[in-house]
Amino acid sequence: MEYLGLLLEFIFLSIGVYLYLFAIGRMKATDPKARTRAEAFRKRNGWWLRLAALALVAITLVNIVLHVMQMIGGA
Numbered sequence: 001m002e003y004l005g006l007l008l009e010f011i012f013l014s015i016g017v018y019l020y021l022f023a024i025g026r027m028k029a030t031d032p033k034a035r036t037r038a039e040a041f042r043k044r045n046g047w048w049l050r051l052a053a054l055a056l057v058a059i060t061l062v063n064i065v066l067h068v069m070q071m072i073g074g075a
Contacts (some may be wrong), residue, residue, distance in 0.1 A: 002071055009064045016056035023049040 021027050022038075023046050029035040042049070 002009055002067075003013065006064070006067050006071070009067060013057060013060040016053050016060055018071065019049060020053035025050055 018027070023042065025039075029038055072074060
């Protein structure tokens with residue numbers, strides 16, 4: 001069960017990284033219509049999406065470090 005929790009934390013970390021990359025414009029859609037919708041969404045909501053992604057990454061990294069320390073310590 002410990003490893004399942006750690007796996008879920010890594011999944012949340014990857015979601016946070018993906019959201020941050022989307023918020024700064026590094027992730028591009030191949031469909032032109034989807035690309036224009038994504039650009040419009042980014043222009044309207046980019047600042048809070050960036051903050052939310054950074055918060056998710058920071059919290060998840062702290063959780064991963066604490067989880068690994070707990071697993072190593074055996075507690």
